[in-house]
Amino acid sequence: MIEVKVRFFGPVRGLVRKKEQVILLEEGATLRGLLEELGRSNDSEFRRYIVLEGNTLNPVLLVFLNGQSVDAIQNLDHSLPSGPMVDVMLASPIMGG
Amino acid sequence: MAQALAEQVRREEECQVRTMCRLCLNRCGILATVRGGTVVRIDGDPANPCNQGKACAKGRAGFYTLFSPYRVTSPLRRTNPEKGPGVDPGWEPISWNQALDLVAGKLKELGEDDPRKLWRVTFDRSPLDYTWCAAFGTSPQPFSAGFFCGNAVHPMHFLNQFAVEAVPDVPLTQYILSVGGQYGAVVHYDTMNGAFELGQNREKIKLVAVDPFCGHAAGMADEWIPIRPGTDAAFLLSLVHVLINELGIYDAPFLKRFSNAPYLIGADGRYVRDPGTRKPLMWDAADGVAKPFDAPVTDPALFGNYRVLGEEVRPAFQVIAERARQYTPEEVSRITSIPAATVRRIAKEFGAAARVGATITIDGEQLPYRPASVVWYRGLSSHKYAFMNGFAAMLLQTIIGGLDVPGGLVGYRRAQYRATEDGLLAAMAHPGRVGSGPGPTNPYPARTVTPPQSIDLFELFPVACYSRAFAVKAILEPEKYHARVRPQMLLQRRSNMAFTGAGREMMTELLRRIPFIVSFAFEIDETAEFADIVFPDLHYLEQLEPVVEGEYHTGSQPATFYGSKPVLKPPFDPPWDQLVSHDEILLELADRAGFLDDVYTACNAMWRLPSDYALQPGKRYSYQELMDRALKATHGPDKGLEWYVKDGLAVKERSVRERYPGAYPKPRIHVYHEYMIDAGRQVEAVTRELGIPWDSSGYVPLAEWRPCPAHTPKAPDFDLYMITAKAPYHALTATGSNPLLNEVGSRLGYNEIALDRDTGKRKGLKDGDWVEVETDSGKKARGRVKLTSAIHPEVTAVWSSAGRWARGATQDREAQGIHFNSLLTLDDEHMDFVSGAVDSCLRVKITKLEKN
Numbered sequence: 001m002i003e004v005k006v007r008f009f010g011p012v013r014g015l016v017r018k019k020e021q022v023i024l025l026e027e028g029a030t031l032r033g034l035l036e037e038l039g040r041s042n043d044s045e046f047r048r049y050i051v052l053e054g055n056t057l058n059p060v061l062l063v064f065l066n067g068q069s070v071d072a073i074q075n076l077d078h079s080l081p082s083g084p085m086v087d088v089m090l091a092s093p094i095m096g097g
Numbered sequence: 098m099a100q101a102l103a104e105q106v107r108r109e110e111e112c113q114v115r116t117m118c119r120l121c122l123n124r125c126g127i128l129a130t131v132r133g134g135t136v137v138r139i140d141g142d143p144a145n146p147c148n149q150g151k152a153c154a155k156g157r158a159g160f161y162t163l164f165s166p167y168r169v170t171s172p173l174r175r176t177n178p179e180k181g182p183g184v185d186p187g188w189e190p191i192s193w194n195q196a197l198d199l200v201a202g203k204l205k206e207l208g209e210d211d212p213r214k215l216w217r218v219t220f221d222r223s224p225l226d227y228t229w230c231a232a233f234g235t236s237p238q239p240f241s242a243g244f245f246c247g248n249a250v251h252p253m254h255f256l257n258q259f260a261v262e263a264v265p266d267v268p269l270t271q272y273i274l275s276v277g278g279q280y281g282a283v284v285h286y287d288t289m290n291g292a293f294e295l296g297q298n299r300e301k302i303k304l305v306a307v308d309p310f311c312g313h314a315a316g317m318a319d320e321w322i323p324i325r326p327g328t329d330a331a332f333l334l335s336l337v338h339v340l341i342n343e344l345g346i347y348d349a350p351f352l353k354r355f356s357n358a359p360y361l362i363g364a365d366g367r368y369v370r371d372p373g374t375r376k377p378l379m380w381d382a383a384d385g386v387a388k389p390f391d392a393p394v395t396d397p398a399l400f401g402n403y404r405v406l407g408e409e410v411r412p413a414f415q416v417i418a419e420r421a422r423q424y425t426p427e428e429v430s431r432i433t434s435i436p437a438a439t440v441r442r443i444a445k446e447f448g449a450a451a452r453v454g455a456t457i458t459i460d461g462e463q464l465p466y467r468p469a470s471v472v473w474y475r476g477l478s479s480h481k482y483a484f485m486n487g488f489a490a491m492l493l494q495t496i497i498g499g500l501d502v503p504g505g506l507v508g509y510r511r512a513q514y515r516a517t518e519d520g521l522l523a524a525m526a527h528p529g530r531v532g533s534g535p536g537p538t539n540p541y542p543a544r545t546v547t548p549p550q551s552i553d554l555f556e557l558f559p560v561a562c563y564s565r566a567f568a569v570k571a572i573l574e575p576e577k578y579h580a581r582v583r584p585q586m587l588l589q590r591r592s593n594m595a596f597t598g599a600g601r602e603m604m605t606e607l608l609r610r611i612p613f614i615v616s617f618a619f620e621i622d623e624t625a626e627f628a629d630i631v632f633p634d635l636h637y638l639e640q641l642e643p644v645v646e647g648e649y650h651t652g653s654q655p656a657t658f659y660g661s662k663p664v665l666k667p668p669f670d671p672p673w674d675q676l677v678s679h680d681e682i683l684l685e686l687a688d689r690a691g692f693l694d695d696v697y698t699a700c701n702a703m704w705r706l707p708s709d710y711a712l713q714p715g716k717r718y719s720y721q722e723l724m725d726r727a728l729k730a731t732h733g734p735d736k737g738l739e740w741y742v743k744d745g746l747a748v749k750e751r752s753v754r755e756r757y758p759g760a761y762p763k764p765r766i767h768v769y770h771e772y773m774i775d776a777g778r779q780v781e782a783v784t785r786e787l788g789i790p791w792d793s794s795g796y797v798p799l800a801e802w803r804p805c806p807a808h809t810p811k812a813p814d815f816d817l818y819m820i821t822a823k824a825p826y827h828a829l830t831a832t833g834s835n836p837l838l839n840e841v842g843s844r845l846g847y848n849e850i851a852l853d854r855d856t857g858k859r860k861g862l863k864d865g866d867w868v869e870v871e872t873d874s875g876k877k878a879r880g881r882v883k884l885t886s887a888i889h890p891e892v893t894a895v896w897s898s899a900g901r902w903a904r905g906a907t908q909d910r911e912a913q914g915i916h917f918n919s920l921l922t923l924d925d926e927h928m929d930f931v932s933g934a935v936d937s938c939l940r941v942k943i944t945k946l947e948k949n
Contacts, residue, residue, distance in 0.1 A: 009699055013234035014213035014582065015550060049556075051545040060538060064702045065382075067711075085846045089702055090233050 002086060003026055004034055009091040012061070015049055016042050025080070031063065032076040034088065064089035115142055115746060117644065117661040118156040119221065121284035121828040124649070125152050126657075126746065129638060129664045136160040136638055136664055141289070144746055146655050148289035154830050155284075156874035159839045163636050163665065165826035167620040170669035172196035173631040180609050180627050182601065182787045182902060188621075188631070193672035196630055197682070199690030200615050203586055206670060208233060208690060211355040216552055216568075216611070220829075221591035222529055223723065225680040225696070228703050230689060233693035238553070241597035243565035245479030248934035249487030250542040251562040254612055257491055257766040258500055258759075260508025262286055264472065264652045267294035267302065267505040269457075271468040272450030274443070276307045276329050276490060277476015279314035283823040286509075287473070287651040303450070305443060307332065307435075308476060310851065311823045311887035318464035318814030322443070326818045326938040327480050327805035328433040333471070333489040334800060335429035337496060338421035339444035346448035348498030349399060351465070356495065357521060358414035358768050359397035361387060361405060366798055368519070368771055369410045377519055378405060380412060388518045390765075390934035413769035417492070420799050425556065430804065434889070447471075451497040459503060466498055466761040468504030475823075479545050481805045481927060483539040483934035484560070488770065488800035495768055501759025507652040523764075538562060543776035546783045552582050553933075557784065557791070564933035566599065567925055569607050569897070579787045590617035590634060590679060594902065595624040595828040599935050601919040617679050620834055620905035627709065632682055638664045641677035643724060643741060646732045648749070653756040658732065658747040681720045688717075706730045770798045780930075795931040806919035806926050807940040811873040817856075817890075819870065819939040821897045821917040834905035846900050849883035852913050852943070853890040857882060860943065867946040870915065873940050874922045878915045879946065893943065 007020045023037050035057065039047040051058045063070050065080065066087050081084050111132045118125045118139075126145025130138040139157050143150030158808070172195070176187035181336065207214050212234025219226060219237040230237045247261075254260045264287045265273045273280070295302060297315075305314035307322045308330070315321040324332060340346045352358040361369040368377035369387070376389035380403050383395035387405045399414040411419075426437035433440075450469040450633030457466035471493050475487035495563040499505030525540040538544065540560035547556045553568035555561075571580035587608075598604040602895040608614065608627040617634040620626035625631055643660035650656045664675045672685070687693040697712035710726040712718060718726075725738040732740075732747060756762055777796020784791035806820055824842045827833065842848070850868065861867065862882050870893070871877045880895070888894060900916025901907060920939055921927070927936040 005697070008234075009231040009695070010236055011213045011551060014211045017211070026876065045548070048547045049550065058547075061542050068705070069702070071212070084245050089698070094465070 001025065001031065001081065002080065004080065004086045004088055006028075006034070006038065006090060008087045009089055010062075012049070012090055016046050025084075028057055028079050030077050031065075031070075034080060037077075045053075062089075062091040064091070101766045102611075109549035114662060114664045115144075115659070115744070116638065116664060117659055118152065118159060119640070119661055119931070120155050120159055120831050121288070122286045123284065123288045124644065125156055125289055126659050127156060129686060130384065131664060134665075136163060138380055139169065142659075142746070144748070145657060145659060146290075146748060147651070147657050147659075149293045149648060151289045151293050153289060154826055154841065155835075155838060158832075158835055160638060161835050161837050162619075163638060163833075164668075165620060165905060167834060168668065169618050169620060169625075169631055169633040171633060173628075174199075175629045182595070182626065184626075186621075186626060186628070196632060196691060197672070197685055200630055201686050203613055204686060204690040207586055207843055208429040208507055208692060209581065210585075213552070213582045214299050214585040216586060216587045218589045218592045218594060223678060223680050224727065225683055225700075225720075229680075229683045229696055231703065232687065232692050232699040233416050238563070238565055238568075240565050240568070240592050240594045241599075242592070243563035243933060244597075244935045245475055245483075245551075245597055245937050247474075247478060247562060248932035249478040249480075249483040249490070250474060251558060252484070252932070253487040254508050255512065255524045255539045255562070256541055257495060257522070258506075258508035259512045259514040259522065261510035261512075262651070263500075263506045263508040264291060266468075266504050266507045266653055267291065267469040268298040269466075271302055271504065272447060272470070272859075273302060273304045274307065274372060274447060274469070274471040275304065275314060275318070276333065276471060276473045277486075278472055278474030278476075279308075279312055279823060280474075282312070282314035282317065282827045283825050290651060290654065303446070305446075309818070309820055309889040309892045312826045316887070321887075322435055322439060325434045325911075326820050326892060327434070327807060327936075328802065329375045329473070329477050330482070330486045330489040331424055331429045331432040331802035333486075333493050334421055334424040334802060335426050335440050336444045336447060337417070337489070337493055338424045339426065339441055340448050340493075340496065341418045341421060343441075344445065344448055346451070346453060346462065348451075348453045348467075351498035352399060352414060352496065352768070355498075355763070356768050357519075358399055358417070358765050358769075359394075359412050359771065359773075360390060361403070361410040362413050362416050362769065363408050363410050363772075366771070366774055369405055369750045371902055372406065375518075380405070380410075390414050408782040417768060417799065420801070424802070433878050434891070441567070445501045446704055447493075448497070451499060453497055457503050462753050462760075464753070465498060465502040466504050467499035467502050469497060469713040470494060470499055470504075470506040472506065477904055478932070479937040480934065481929055482795060482931075483794050484795060484932040485797070485800055485803065487932070489802070492768060492800050493605045495766065500766070501918075502757050503653075503760075504571060505759070507757070507930040509651045511758075512539075513943045521765050521767065525712050541770075543779075546776070546779035548581075548783060548787055549579055550581060551578070552584055554578055554580065557780055557789075558933055559779060559929070560773065560796075561931065566923065566928060566933055568929075569598065569603060572607055572610055573603070578789055584611050585613065587611045587614045588627045589614065589624060589628075591831070593622050593624050595627060596622070596898075596903075596916070597918065598831055599918050599923045599937075601916065617682070620832075620903065621901045622830065622905070623901070626903065632679070633667070635667055635676065635677060636665075637661050640679075640709065641721070641724070643728060643745075648747075650751070653751075656749045656751055658749075659745055660741070662742060662745065678720055684720060684723075693717075698703065700727070704730065715863055727864070773798050792925065792930045795929065805936050805938050807864065807873075807936070807938045810940040815854075815871075815873040815940045815942045816891075817941050817943060818892045819872070819917075819920070819941040820892060820894050821937065822894050824896045824898075827896075827898045830901065830906070833898060833901045833903070836906075836908065839908075841905075842896075842899075843913070846883045847896050848880070849895075849913060850880045850943075851883050851885050851888050851894045852889050853883040853892070854886050857884040860945065862943075862945055869944045870920070870941050871944070871948055872920050872922075872941050876920045876922070880915045882943075893941065
């Protein structure tokens, strides 16, 4: 099992109503698996915001794995990094102009 | 380090400090000359390629406001609970400690409730803005900048150039068609470089300005073409029609290989897909069969009608060509008032200048050469159908293959990109370096539509880059729009939303609805007048703030890093030994409200700090230490704060591939916007489910022209259009209290209403007459008329930042000129439900007054 600590930044924190959440996943779990689990363990508003039906992930979501930003859509089916604790940051969009 | 600089400035009789102007988006590199402890002169920095040693009149006069008698010099608390324009707030000076505790207490409350209820509004990005907001649980927004700004600009450049902005490739370009913008003349990202290069290359560049008003950019053009307001898309699509259907000028090899022009379109407007792989199909004219887009296709057809899978289908380019036939120069002449012969001539000139098929050798590499570009801005964004206007402009540039190649339209502030399953380019939101967050989001693939979660209902705008005007609707009518998040606190700095938002009464009501407002204010402007707590803000000559993106460039220029430095100390007692950035106050607030460690975590991730420079939770770092780490992480261990203060300018030449990525293979770009069909259906489904009244009719896959509300006046006597224009001697509202610039503006008619000379005479008006302007929505204003031949005969215009009423801007006198935005109406009829833009083209009548 791997332990994943998910920290919520930006407006997505208000959506889940918490700053962080720890999730246990099987070894080799993917980012898709993590987001599906997050969707299951949070309410429907959050599930609808992430929208992980088929291959679709809401592209507004920013994902950082162990502090490094990743293109969530391209990395959906890649295994999460191994290690005693995987640190995931989820942030929602910031619009410039 | 900042103290060392201040000491040096104090010690030396005269010295020059390299820093950055912060009055407008151009952010010129400047040299501030300090004599006797004060700034006496500002010049452009000749070593900085962003402005090539030039500084405009606003920048050179920038130090005059250092000594403004209206400056806020201590924290203030409001004692009068009543709020409104001109209402005395009853300011009471309080200590820094009191102010910090009061605001931190409110932040703590909101953080425990729902952090999204903090509305952070700023137009001037400081290094910590994004990370601080992410750590708290909200996001910063420029607010009124999204009402009528890049709505028709950013999505288009993101879509086809993976860039936020784009400019003509001066000096290699030979033809610039400026539509609804003032490239090289007014506040913008590339103004000084553009002005310099245009001046240097005047003989070989033809500049054509298409605008209802012959403003300062059009005044310097080779040709000014007056156009009826809000008809730009019709003009642009007519150029597309003439180029494709009459002249046969388009870059066929480029369109076949690098765009979705050959993708087959079915009767339902969608791609025709391979039944097995679901890949879009193209018609191979060589083999006479349809093939997936990524199969070996000898000759992808751009034209024709075919039968595929039992269905009548056409290549996307055929659909575009057929649609463009609606926009014949004769028909478009009726819409735009531009003679048909002029439309044909401009199309011919543009097409010839584009030199389709030509190449140029740069640094030993042979590249496509397309020395023609169309450049557009607010004139296209500030309309009911802004998104379609942007589509039309981008289509014109795309069909000549003139994107990101020498001489063409070159993007900057770029994102990375990827190829989607349909083989199309998708720009990616990307965390930046020091302080910069992800840029405006890409329209493709369209974001999933969900019930509103943001203050501005952004979830209902799957292709827009922002939707800030809809925050006004959501705050004033939360039930109607299912607005879940109602702001309880506004933290506002350098975004004068009370003045720059639409409709003075509406903005007043909006600000009254927010229970607690905190302003960082240099002077009490129209918005700070509503504040409950005011912190003194710094002048840009007192700040230490490196440029937030890490490096900066426009078009094909070198990448340049620089920033602002504290040339002088502020004229007030700081909360600690010195104050060089408002970010220091944000850090202190985060500490007192208990989320400083989260700020560090956000900095580590968003600034991509390697382990050597990463910030540790539990430790405390000064602002200057943060900047030192961020600078070293970005520029190398020898380029920390000490280097920044001593020199702080790094110029890096970019490779040919970096400057002209359009010349190299990459995923296909859009001429046909199939994704809009599904985006519109999603919006329709979600809004219908929630019972939100919404207009999703603007989600169409092809550019088209649709009339604005002003094209149908509510009564025949409203016989004029009214528009606004930027002047070169004011930077939005940032310079409104500079007495020197106000005098220049006053002498040049800044406070007057421009009206065509013959139109004015027909109405019995002469220069200086007082008139009443009434919109067809019943709003009124008074002003003095200036008759001119430099405006379309059906149009009257006022300058964009006239009519200020804040004390500093009026110097305690009566407001001068007409405040245009007060005349705007923020209702469904005047808002674009696709781009979030507000229509700012009014229908008015003018009546002569016997006396003011």
